[in-house]
Amino acid sequence: MRLMRDIRQAIVEDRYPQFVRSFIKMRFGKTVPQWIMDALKSVNIDLTVPDADGYFATTVEDDFQKHPNV
Numbered sequence: 001m002r003l004m005r006d007i008r009q010a011i012v013e014d015r016y017p018q019f020v021r022s023f024i025k026m027r028f029g030k031t032v033p034q035w036i037m038d039a040l041k042s043v044n045i046d047l048t049v050p051d052a053d054g055y056f057a058t059t060v061e062d063d064f065q066k067h068p069n070v
Helices: 004-013 016-028 034-041
Strands: 029-034 058-060
Touching: 004 016, 016 029, 016 034, 029 034, 034 058
Parallel strands: 029 058
Antiparallel strands: none
16 A cells, blocks of 8 residues: 555656566666566656666566565
8 A cells, every 4th residue: 555655656756667667676676577677668667768766777677586685
């Protein structure tokens, strides 16, 4: 429930792309599954471009990571 509340708040505050980037960074670190990168890029959230904090991601072919690298 907290995740949905946080998503809703990010949308209301017009900071959804930053929220998504922060969530992906926390969950996957610097390597993100290709399908997630593609899905986010289709809605103009490009994780290959560094954000204000310098975070960017590269792709990994696996659907999930056994040991997320933060």
